[in-house]
Amino acid sequence: MNLTITLVFLVLTSTVRSLNILGIFPYHGTSHFLVFRVYLRELANRGHNVTVISHFPEKNPPANYQDISLAGTIEVLKDDMPVEKSYTSIINTALFLTFTGKENCEVMVKNKQVQDLVHSKAKFDVVVVEQFNSDCAFGIAYKLKAPVVGMMSHILMPWHYQRLGIPYNTAYVPFHFLEGGTKPSLYQRVERVLFDVYFRTLYYFVTQRSDQNTLARYFDEIPPLDQLAGEMKFLLVYHNFILTGSRLFPANVIEVGGYHVSKAKPLNGTLKKFVDEAKHGVIYISFGSVISPSSLSHERVKAILEVVSELPQRFIWKWNNKTLLKAQDKLYTDSWLPQVDILGHPNTLAFFSHAGMGGTTEAIHFGVPIVAMPVLGDQPANGAAIEESGLGVQVQIRDLNKENLLAAFRKVLDVKFRERVKQVSKAWHDRPMPPLDTAIYWTEFAARHTNFTFRTAAADVPLYQHFYLDVICVFSIFVVILVGAIRLSLRVCRSKSPGKASEKKQSKKSKRA
Template identity: 55%
Template structure:
């Protein structure tokens, strides 16, 4: 503990000397994504770095060293936009959404007058922080500004990131964010992963990345191919941790920093605090995030949840966007906004019924709260599979949701022994040489200090035929073909010679 404090002290002292001019580019309008990045950006500013942040979410109260270039109002903030039930068609719809929104984000970013002033006035930045999600447009902007890039995610790797960073994707044990199966998929799930993984990679390359390239060409004359710029990102701060998502073979320029958005809990509102602390048997928290509204859930599924929780002694806190629930159950506290971090931090909160977004999942692990996962889209299916696989909770598919099934799952996660194991897993989550925030800050500053060096693996730049060893395979197959053809020829000649001798002998 003392050693960690010394490291933090030296890091703080060093960051006072190293004051960076940093540009943050967050062109995606997803609120839940930016919620992850906000604490990290504020911490950089607090440590004396000068931040200019392009996003749809400007600060409500200004802080020192933090300057907004706001895109707010230029497009609709994403909430409640995805279908509840998953199918191959909904996955295809999501792929089209990623493609279309990625191009729209690029256009909105480069059309903004304040963004244009950055390159027109030739502003100098030591580093550009870029959210790497549905668009690569910001990589072209960073190139134009002549600054190294640190990539950020609020989720697991997107399919095209594997190739960009030279990370091995093997569907036999590597999950895919849109699909189920965890690290032990069935044969069908491996086939499913293989096909969809390649589909997303080439759809992104041939549509979004290509369209971004054309849009950049309207503003800049010399932007290299985005495929190359994506491979030249100095560092990727990946918002995962092996305690949840399992171990991965990452190169030196990819670092897991999952957990830095979790802040020290504040005081709960008095009415909510009273509701929790007066609960004799504890509390279950229900929330399906900012992009999935409880009111969009089919009525029969809502009723199944109400019927199930009415049969248990625990009180319920439910993020609900209307003033009332059907039947107005007395043991349920509802609100359209809830301090999730503070709720999950309370020792009387026994379980979390969630859609398995990365923010809530991270907070639940941080505080050791067992989960019932009901994934809908995006990385939620793979998160839910990881939760169940690692003993952090159980999962339900919304199509299977019934009162009886939910009661069965609740009994599992409310079992004291199950909760004890989750608490133990949470201790492993916290057992790190540095906190998630310290790790993220260190590698950010490291990338700026060593901007002239590249730390990526050669696997990211080697030609595909070499990476897949198609040339080696072709040579080995050719040798085998030649060998067996030669062997067959020799055998045929020997056989023919024997037959000729036998014929000569017979004729004599």
């Protein structure tokens, strides 16, 4: 069945003409671009001419793949984020997004190659832009007069809901940076409201204004960025409802979660020997490319090592400082590890992770249960999704100790739990079209149908209509008029009643007497 679908898809796509596609990815985070790179190279592999503005130029690009490199202008983000979670860290995250968004825009727009590209009025069939901490790329796309497809490697940011007409209700929609998932407590809902206002205020009144001014210094007549953002044809989100649950997305928001995961390759060398000889299986530990494991407190490292000693499984830990930990019979460490190949190995039984979206989708792809320890960014929301979907369990970093971590591992290592995870993984793969094919299809669709808008009417409804304030006002006026009419009628009836008339006559007679 899958072979038939693939063959049909190849026949359909073989008739698609070669497109000129521009990708704009100004953010300097490695973990984001690792996801986009798979999509961009696939576009080139399918015969499209791809030009990419990013901090990550290809070393061996295909002949039809061209880089406009921003490399070296900003230090690439890697292994320098905190491993502590607090209100202070969330507040600082918003400030980080604000100022990196401004910086990313300035670095990109002042690049000579970018300016030459815009002034040359190059013809592109579609422009693909990252949706994260800046809308600056929409200004470039506008000057090139090309339709836009948005992409992200994570769940929606707070400022994406309104522009796309997606309902945001704190009672059931996870907030990017906070715990609670789809079942938050009252306290967590209050948190969400306050932080939602905080993040969106900074974005609209600092980042957006700054980017608008930056673009105006180099290019004339750029409409408001928020308006341009609302005009994008599609947004390809790194969701899939099997993991993140059902969301109220309009038709132009397409779920493509998991397209970056490649086929696992055989391990080699000492790592292969370590994994193959693990009689009780292995557990993989990694906190991604942004969080440095050596920044964990001594107490937390000690708790993890105590669990390593107590469980019969062997452990593989992505550790960035070999002087602190050395590989031994139970523990293998290295600063770089082939994560996909490890997770795809049949001996891998569990994954202790920071709940980054990349690693989470790799784990669900291979059916490996997760013990999630979310820290920052979208990790708290991802951690909740991991638990709610049945893919794993959470251990908050504030609760990380030997007892809690040991209980979490024993739960996910249980045979019944692992069987459930395999079922979740099977459902994850059961789609009408593979996610990478879906992402490519809707990109080509946007280029083929440039005269159509796929924006939901919900995105343009004024707030007073959204909350029925005008309808409530009409009904309120009607009720007031109705009540007033009833009261007036009662007064008239009382004044004309027989009792009242006789009282008046009697009163007149007594006066005459």
